[in-house]
Amino acid sequence: MTFDFVEPVVFAVLSIGVIAGGVAVVMLNRITAAALLMAFTFLSMAGMFVLLGAETIAAFQVLIYVGAITVLILYGVMFTKFSTSPRALFFQKQTPLAAVFVAAVAVPIVIVATLSFTGAPPRPGGGDLPALATSVFTDFAFPFEIASVLLLAAMVGAIVLTKRDDQEEAAARRRR
Amino acid sequence: MPDYSLSYVYVFAFFVVGAIFVTLLLTLSRLVAPRKATKEKLRTYESGEEPTGQAWGRYPTHFYVFALLFVVFDVEVIFLFPWAVLFRSLGVAGLVEVIVFIGILVVGLYYAWKKDALNWY
Amino acid sequence: MPVGPFGIDPLIWAPLRLVIAVGLALFLVLNGALLQIYLERKIQAIIQDRLGPYHVGPFGLLQTFADALKLISKEDVRAAATDGWFFVAAPALVFCPMLASWAVLPFAKDIVGTNLNIGLLYLTTLGSMTVLGIVIAGWASNNKYALVGGLRSAGQLISYEIPQILALVSVALVVGSLSMIDITRSQTGPFVNVLILPFSFLIYFIAALAETNRTPFDLPEAESELVAGWLTEYSGMRWGTMLALSEYGNVTVVCAIVTTLWFGGWQGPGVDAIPLLGVLWFTLKVYAFIVVMMWIRATLPRLRIDQLMSFCWKGLIPMALVNIVAVATLALAFPNTLVPIAIANWLLVVVFVAGIPFFQRRRLATLRARARASATPAVRAAS
Amino acid sequence: MTVPLGAYIAVSAVLFFTGCAGVLVRRNAVVILMCVELMLNAANLALVAFSRKYGSIDERGSVFVIFVFVIAAAEVAVGLAIILSAYRNRPVVDVDEIHQMKG
Numbered sequence: 001m002t003f004d005f006v007e008p009v010v011f012a013v014l015s016i017g018v019i020a021g022g023v024a025v026v027m028l029n030r031i032t033a034a035a036l037l038m039a040f041t042f043l044s045m046a047g048m049f050v051l052l053g054a055e056t057i058a059a060f061q062v063l064i065y066v067g068a069i070t071v072l073i074l075y076g077v078m079f080t081k082f083s084t085s086p087r088a089l090f091f092q093k094q095t096p097l098a099a100v101f102v103a104a105v106a107v108p109i110v111i112v113a114t115l116s117f118t119g120a121p122p123r124p125g126g127g128d129l130p131a132l133a134t135s136v137f138t139d140f141a142f143p144f145e146i147a148s149v150l151l152l153a154a155m156v157g158a159i160v161l162t163k164r165d166d167q168e169e170a171a172a173r174r175r176r
Numbered sequence: 177m178p179d180y181s182l183s184y185v186y187v188f189a190f191f192v193v194g195a196i197f198v199t200l201l202l203t204l205s206r207l208v209a210p211r212k213a214t215k216e217k218l219r220t221y222e223s224g225e226e227p228t229g230q231a232w233g234r235y236p237t238h239f240y241v242f243a244l245l246f247v248v249f250d251v252e253v254i255f256l257f258p259w260a261v262l263f264r265s266l267g268v269a270g271l272v273e274v275i276v277f278i279g280i281l282v283v284g285l286y287y288a289w290k291k292d293a294l295n296w297y
Numbered sequence: 298m299p300v301g302p303f304g305i306d307p308l309i310w311a312p313l314r315l316v317i318a319v320g321l322a323l324f325l326v327l328n329g330a331l332l333q334i335y336l337e338r339k340i341q342a343i344i345q346d347r348l349g350p351y352h353v354g355p356f357g358l359l360q361t362f363a364d365a366l367k368l369i370s371k372e373d374v375r376a377a378a379t380d381g382w383f384f385v386a387a388p389a390l391v392f393c394p395m396l397a398s399w400a401v402l403p404f405a406k407d408i409v410g411t412n413l414n415i416g417l418l419y420l421t422t423l424g425s426m427t428v429l430g431i432v433i434a435g436w437a438s439n440n441k442y443a444l445v446g447g448l449r450s451a452g453q454l455i456s457y458e459i460p461q462i463l464a465l466v467s468v469a470l471v472v473g474s475l476s477m478i479d480i481t482r483s484q485t486g487p488f489v490n491v492l493i494l495p496f497s498f499l500i501y502f503i504a505a506l507a508e509t510n511r512t513p514f515d516l517p518e519a520e521s522e523l524v525a526g527w528l529t530e531y532s533g534m535r536w537g538t539m540l541a542l543s544e545y546g547n548v549t550v551v552c553a554i555v556t557t558l559w560f561g562g563w564q565g566p567g568v569d570a571i572p573l574l575g576v577l578w579f580t581l582k583v584y585a586f587i588v589v590m591m592w593i594r595a596t597l598p599r600l601r602i603d604q605l606m607s608f609c610w611k612g613l614i615p616m617a618l619v620n621i622v623a624v625a626t627l628a629l630a631f632p633n634t635l636v637p638i639a640i641a642n643w644l645l646v647v648v649f650v651a652g653i654p655f656f657q658r659r660r661l662a663t664l665r666a667r668a669r670a671s672a673t674p675a676v677r678a679a680s
Numbered sequence: 681m682t683v684p685l686g687a688y689i690a691v692s693a694v695l696f697f698t699g700c701a702g703v704l705v706r707r708n709a710v711v712i713l714m715c716v717e718l719m720l721n722a723a724n725l726a727l728v729a730f731s732r733k734y735g736s737i738d739e740r741g742s743v744f745v746i747f748v749f750v751i752a753a754a755e756v757a758v759g760l761a762i763i764l765s766a767y768r769n770r771p772v773v774d775v776d777e778i779h780q781m782k783g
Contacts, residue, residue: 186410186411187413193396197396198388198392201369202538205535206373208369209369209371209533239452242452242455243455246455246459260467264473264629271626288610294606
């Protein structure tokens with residue numbers, strides 16, 4: 001008995017999940033629903049990484065995207081009041097224009113990409129962590145340090161942006 | 177099937193069993209439990225006070241700083257795990273890199289501390 | 298013909314292993330919830346010199362069964378203002394990651410769901426998924442208490458996740474692998490990891506108390522302040538899955554992680570002769586930690602939210618980073634022995650435990666000074 | 681039977697252009713951030729797929745994915761901070777109305 005049919009089936013299910021989630025994020029009016037479906041897309045994407053044999057990347061994907069970024073975005077949704085009327089969420093004039101533009105660029109690229117990369121399957125098997133660690137800490141040591149500087153800049157910038165407002169608000173409260 | 181695929185089939189099976197289990201429990205409860213909804217019963221519970229307005233609105237942004245710091249340190253962690261597994265073969269160079277990395281992020285933590293962003297009002 | 302563990306054909310053993318692992322996990326979660334609620338009530342009662350449940354069954358043992366039956370047959374009230382699908386999906390979002398954690402936790406030699414290469418990373422990942430369920434639950438309730446409770450709970454969970462993960466990293470540093478089986482096997486005989494890494498154990502255990510909303514960090518669902526926080530609008534079995542099953546399940550999971558990482562997992566006397574004895578040792582160790590958690594609940598008062606946050610960000614996280622750097626440096630400097638790491642770690646424990654009262658006193662002094670400075674002249678004259 | 685590389689690239693491209701359309705069409709700033717995340721994720725899929733296929737043992741492509749994670753986290757953190765900051769001054773998250781608040 002062989003289980004060769006499993007991989008294409010799993011791939012098909014995951015790709016439907018990824019694309020349906022992505023389309024839902026674009027189409028849905030309710031932001032919380034969009035955020036949750038974005039998390040769903042990320043989870044399906046993690047499944048694809050597992051299918052490709054990149055288990056470490058899949059774990060990082062869930063850790064960063066589902067665990068951190070989605071929560072951050074949900075926080076952002078909660079701190080802003082959004083309009084619930086459906087038409088308020090879309091540009092009115094640009095919509096057909098954008099659709100035509102994206103379709104014109106996307107369709108050829110998708111077709112070319114699909115047809116040009118046939119051939120041997122990716123190598124599953126997992127165990128990509130040692131290779132990853134070696135690359136990051138030897139060849140990519142400098143980008144690695146730059147990454148920390150980038151994170152520091154993001155941290156400082158975001159704190160400045162949110163803190164300034166807190167002080168202003170506190171000052172306003174004191175004046176009142 | 178290779179061992180690798182099998183492991184993740186197991187992981188997936190655990191998730192599916194969890195979902196099925198929750199659904200079963202809730203269905204069982206739905207079959208057994210009475211359902212007599214009244215208008216008063218379905219009102220939002222606000223400690224016995226009259227509920228006023230919706231809860232969805234603006235909340236102060238100091239919550240946000242913690243989420244932000246969490247994201248930054250979470251990203252730090254994804255570098256620490258590969259390093260922790262291989263740090264014996266990476267040797268002193270890897271250790272120095274990671275210490276510099278942690279050091280730069282600790283500067284950010286110190287900045288948040290001094291900016292009074294680590295206080296929850 | 299290849300022969301798998303226990304002399305069973307591998308082709309049969311593979312699905313059988315899955316069934317055993319899922320079954321054991323579900324059994325532990327269900328049973329654990331029932332038993333832990335009973336234990337919690339009984340231990341609280343003993344410590345507070347009360348009787349606790351004693352009516353239903355011998356020693357009140359059947360009390361929680363009765364409670365569970367009551368929960369199932371209770372009306373499931375869904376307030377009109379709640380947000381449809383999210384409200385329904387939240388319990389599953391909290392429950393599934395908890396159950397999936399059991400996939401990599403070894404009950405005994407060969408009795409484990411799977412042996413992932415990235416077991417520790419997988420556990421961290423699942424821990425971070427729970428937060429999503431809680432935020433969604435708080436949001437979907439459309440209730441101010443629930444939303445504030447959800448935000449507070451999420452803030453607490455994400456904050457304490459960092460020291461938790463950092464503690465795990467220090468274990469990975471010493472063992473050199475992320476696989477739970479390898480970590481268990483690396484602790485032979487009496488030399489369990491807690492002797493080498495007591496400080497990371499301490500950090501993990503404190504953070505785990507916060508992650509599972511146990512006292513002294515149970516303020517996301519503080520009944521007296523937030524009318525049970527993000528669970529306010531949940532009732533009936535929905536509440537049962539959220540709180541009774543998931544929360545107590547999470548308690549069991551973190552205790553199992555502590556057992557596997559720092560206390561040798563299923564290893565114990567007589568395991569080599571009878572492998573199934575490992576399940577017993579594992580369960581006993583897990584329950585020992587659960588009892589410790591209940592003891593802590595009876596002993597310590599609840600923290601305030603700002604104390605909680607500053608304890609994490611100003612105390613635990615810097616100390617955990619120091620711990621990682623110290624462990625890595627010493628492991629590179631003395632590649633053949635773990636004794637320096639152990640000494641450094643015990644020193645860190647002493648510093649940490651001695652430092653808390655010191656910093657507390659200094660903080661109180663600054664607070665008093667600030668209060669004195671900001672007081673009005675009349676108050677100052679009066680005092 | 682296995683999945684060819686082209687299938688992964690196709691999924692990646694479709695997701696990328698979905699995100700692209702979202703950025704162009706939506707006017708809610710938070711949703712635009714989400715769509716940018718989708719695009720980054722699509723790029724990740726392509727990177728990992730190519731890395732598994734053509735990369736030698738050192739996984740260069742996957743390393744880039746890790747750096748993409750860093751950038752995505754930084755971007756969302758600062759982006760949301762800007763949105764919240766703009767929102768503080770005037771309670772609006774629609775990008776075509778934010779330009780009204782000059783100075």
